[in-house]
Amino acid sequence: MSRIPLPYSPKxxxxxxxxxxxxxxxxATVSATAGSP
Incomplete structure (x- = not known):
């Protein structure tokens, strides 16, 4: 069985x-929060 290559490089x-x-x-003069809604 062969492996499916990952779409991302090792880096x-x-x-x-x-x-x-x-x-x-x-x-820091500002702050932010990020994430999925």
Missing amino acids: VLELFRNPKNAGAMED
Whole structure:
């Protein structure tokens, strides 16, 4: 049985699992919340 290839590259999966620009910032002037409705 052959595997179905994923539509995402290994780099995209790595950044999804370990985001680089996420988290709290010191001295932030705005805040936002995102998500599914």
